[in-house]
Structure formats: C-alpha cells, structure tokens
Amino acid sequence: MDLTFSTEERAFESEVRAFIAQHLTPEMKRAQALTPSVFSEPDVVVSWQKALHEKGWAAPGWPTEYGGTGWTPAQRWIFEAECARAGVPTLSPMGVKMVGPVIIGFGTPAQKNYYLPRILSGEDYWCQGYSEPGSGSDLASLKTRAVRNGDHYIVNGTKIWTTHAHYANRMFALVRTNETPRQQDGISFILIDMKSPGITIRPILTIGGDHEVNQVFFDDVRVPVTDRVGEEGKGWTYGKYLLEFERGSGIASAKLREALKTVLDLAESDATGRAIDDPDIAIRMSEIEVDIDTLEMTELRVLSALQTGQNPGAVSSLLKLRVSEIRQAVTRLGVEVIGNDGLAVEPMRPFYKLNQTPAIPEAMLPVVPEYLNGRAYTIFGGSSEIQRDIVAKMVLGL
Numbered sequence: 186m187d188l189t190f191s192t193e194e195r196a197f198e199s200e201v202r203a204f205i206a207q208h209l210t211p212e213m214k215r216a217q218a219l220t221p222s223v224f225s226e227p228d229v230v231v232s233w234q235k236a237l238h239e240k241g242w243a244a245p246g247w248p249t250e251y252g253g254t255g256w257t258p259a260q261r262w263i264f265e266a267e268c269a270r271a272g273v274p275t276l277s278p279m280g281v282k283m284v285g286p287v288i289i290g291f292g293t294p295a296q297k298n299y300y301l302p303r304i305l306s307g308e309d310y311w312c313q314g315y316s317e318p319g320s321g322s323d324l325a326s327l328k329t330r331a332v333r334n335g336d337h338y339i340v341n342g343t344k345i346w347t348t349h350a351h352y353a354n355r356m357f358a359l360v361r362t363n364e365t366p367r368q369q370d371g372i373s374f375i376l377i378d379m380k381s382p383g384i385t386i387r388p389i390l391t392i393g394g395d396h397e398v399n400q401v402f403f404d405d406v407r408v409p410v411t412d413r414v415g416e417e418g419k420g421w422t423y424g425k426y427l428l429e430f431e432r433g434s435g436i437a438s439a440k441l442r443e444a445l446k447t448v449l450d451l452a453e454s455d456a457t458g459r460a461i462d463d464p465d466i467a468i469r470m471s472e473i474e475v476d477i478d479t480l481e482m483t484e485l486r487v488l489s490a491l492q493t494g495q496n497p498g499a500v501s502s503l504l505k506l507r508v509s510e511i512r513q514a515v516t517r518l519g520v521e522v523i524g525n526d527g528l529a530v531e532p533m534r535p536f537y538k539l540n541q542t543p544a545i546p547e548a549m550l551p552v553v554p555e556y557l558n559g560r561a562y563t564i565f566g567g568s569s570e571i572q573r574d575i576v577a578k579m580v581l582g583l
C-alpha cells in the first residue's frame with residue numbers, strides 16, 4: 186500500500202480546498218459545529234449540496250455514467266479529509282450512499298432515470314424504513330405488509346426509529362409481500378412517497394433532546410408496483426447490499442480527528458481551566474488518538490481494496506464497530522473536559538438559531554447533547570453485538 190500522494194493528487198487536494206473556501210460559508214460552518222446529532226438539518230446542507238451538484242461532486246461513489254466523479258480511492262480520501270478538516274455540513278447518506286447504489290445495481294431504467302438525478306440534486310430527501318417495533322436486529326421478522334392490488338401495493342404497518350422521516354419526501358422500505366417458510370424470502374424493497382395519504386409521522390425525542398427519529402404509521406398506503414426495486418421477494422438481498430454500503434462506505438477517521446481536536450481546543454482553553462493539564466485527560470486524549478490512527482490504516486486498506494472494484498463486504502462491520510466506539514470515546518472525553526459546565530442544559534434546538542446568550546460558552550453547548558446522542562452510535566446501523574457476530578463469522582471464520 187503506497188501512502189504517499191502523487192503530484193496529481195496534491196493538485197486535486199488544492200482544487201478541493203479552493204472549492205471549500207468558495208462555498209463553505211461561516212454560517213454553515215458554525216451551524217455544523219453546533220449540531221449535536223449525526224446529520225445536519227436539511228436547511229444547513231441545502232446550498233452545500235447544490236454547490237457539490239453543480240461541480241459534479243455530489244456522488245463520489247457512483248459510476249460516472251450515473252453522475253459519479255470517477256475519483257480514485259485516493260481522491261475520495263482527500264475529498265473526505267478536506268471536508269472534515271474544514272467542518273462542512275454532514276449530508277444524510279440515505280440518498281447518495283444508501284438507496285442510490287441499490288437503484289443503480291437493481292433498479293429499472295425508468296427508476297434510474299427518474300430517481301438518480303433527483304438524489305444528486307437533493308430534490309428528493311430520503312429516509313430508511315427498515316426497523317419496526319420488535320424487528321431491529323432481527324430485521325427478517327418485519328411485519329409491515331404490502332399486499333398486491335392490481336398495479337399497486339397496499340401497505341399497512343409501522344416503522345420505527347426512522348431518522349429524518351419528518352423532513353423526507355421519500356422512503357426506501359423493506360416490506361413483507363409474502364408469507365414464506367424462510368422469512369427473508371417474503372420481503373421486498375419498495376420506494377414510498379412520504380406525501381401519500383395514510384402516512385402518519387410521530388416524533389420521538391431522544392435522550393439528548395433532539396428530534397431526529399420518528400415512528401411512521403402506514404394505513405392503506407398505495408404504492409405503485411413500478412416503485413418496487415428488483416424482484417418481488419428479493420428485498421432482503423438488496424437490503425443487505427445497502428447495509429454493507431451504510432456501514433463501510435464512509436471515511437470516518439478524518440472526522441473523528443477533527444472532533445478530537447475540538448475537544449483538545451476546549452481542554453486547552455481558559456474556559457475549562459486548562460483541563461489538558463490533568464494527566465488523566467491527557468492520557469485519554471493520546472489513547473483515542475492512537476485508536477484513530479489504527480482506524481485510519483484500516484480505512485486506507487479498504488480503500489485500496491475498493492480500487493480493485495470490490496465492495497466493502499464484512500470488513501464494513503469491523504469499521505462500523507470501531508467508528509462508533511471511538512466516536513463515543515471522543516464525546517465522553519468532551520464531557521469530562523467541560524466538567525460541571527455540562528450541567529447547564531439548553532433545551533432550545535437548533536443551537537445555531539438560539540437568540541439569547543447561552544449560560545456557557547457557545548463551543549460547550551453541543552458537548553453533552555453530543556455525548557447523549559452518541560449513545561445511539563453503537564445501536565443504529567446494526568448494534569455492536571450484531572457487528573461482533575458478523576466479524577466472528579465472516580472475518581475470523583469462527
């Protein structure tokens with residue numbers, strides 16, 4: 186694995202930096218820094234997405250014929266690292282990184298022509314309808330029914346923990362179209378218009394005080410059969426394909442390094458009484474830095490494999506596991522660094538629209554909400570226990 190960048194790659198790095206300098210406004214950067222949840226609110230990302238789209242950089246991982254960039258893994262690495270360093274808004278992966286690859290891989294020409302450009306432009310905002318009450322880790326037991334009625338499916342049931350369903354105009358969902366001896370064989374992958382009659386969205390406020398997730402109810406919702414992706418009863422295969430991208434397609438180490446730097450800045454500031462002088466905090470900081478270094482090496486290894494056209498496969502579970510644990514370690518250290526100031530709870534959201542002076546320095550505002558929000562890292566996208574099972578079976582061959 187050659188880790189040095191070529192002259193062309195260095196030139197690309199300069200191009201990325203210039204692009205970011207031109208399009209990332211101080212308002213966007215501040216909003217991102219003050220967002221404790223995983224993805225930025227759509228109003229923060231909209232102009233960033235537009236700029237990426239105009240430049241042709243909206244979907245680095247897609248084949249060029251569908252609007253991808255044709256970047257090498259090294260260029261993708263450079264792009265992600267520069268974005269993390271600059272603090273650009275975090276785009277929801279549901280469109281570009283999740284449903285996009287499934288439509289490209291298994292969709293009809295009509296689905297590709299209709300949906301892919303709308304994903305690139307940000308015109309469609311997607312949510313993921315997989316989990317149900319009682320069907321999370323055991324996803325194959327899902328019960329939301331889609332019964333064929335002429336050229337429509339009639340959908341009844343409920344999905345839960347649906348991130349940003351309250352913003353989304355589209356959902357990709359796994360639904361039961363048949364009762365089969367093997368549960369996985371009766372599942373299909375469909376695309377649902379969130380404005381359809383019969384859909385109700387109930388907000389769920391999480392422990393950090395954010396409205397990110399929802400429960401979505403379907404009451405005789407009509408979905409055209411033309412919005413089923415791939416074959417009826419093959420949804421499990423497509424859904425698993427998507428999860429490998431969800432878990433393994435990101436480059437997280439650069440972002441984690443920036444998050445740790447934010448904690449370091451706080452620890453070195455007078456606002457925290459120079460918490461960094463506390464040896465326990467300094468040691469934790471170094472340990473996490475080493476963890477990020479090793480994660481970075483694994484990510485580079487995966488990138489090298491991707492260069493030869495392989496998909497992330499089971500190593501994506503290993504990455505998901507380490508990324509979520511390191512993220513939690515960084516947010517926990519943040520709480521230790523700000524100490525008693527963490528007791529000043531600010532209920533108003535979003536923080537970047539707060540119109541009174543907060544009780545603690547602005548940079549401290551998201552620290553405790555980020556820590557609380559981060560408890561979910563080891564649950565969503567497949568819990569750590571499930572990832573360990575996959576790693577044991579598929580990577581270690583146990």
Ligand SMILES: Cc1cc2nc3c(=O)[nH]c(=O)nc-3n(C[C@H](O)[C@H](O)[C@H](O)COP(=O)(O)OP(=O)(O)OC[C@H]3O[C@@H](n4cnc5c(N)ncnc54)[C@H](O)[C@@H]3O)c2cc1C
Nearest residue numbers: 313314315316321322346347348561564565566567568570
């Ligand atoms: C913030 C957040 C956002 C989310 N966003 C979405 C979304 O947008 N779309 C969506 O579809 N879902 C979403 N989810 C749901 C998420 O994928 C599920 O919560 C997750 O898969 C776990 O399922 P569960 O909650 O039903 O817990 P359960 O499956 O009931 O698990 C409970 C506990 O038992 C453990 N466990 C379960 N089975 C096993 C096993 N076989 N071996 C060992 N341990 C096991 C689990 O690890 C966990 O600790 C989100 C969840 C959260 C918290």
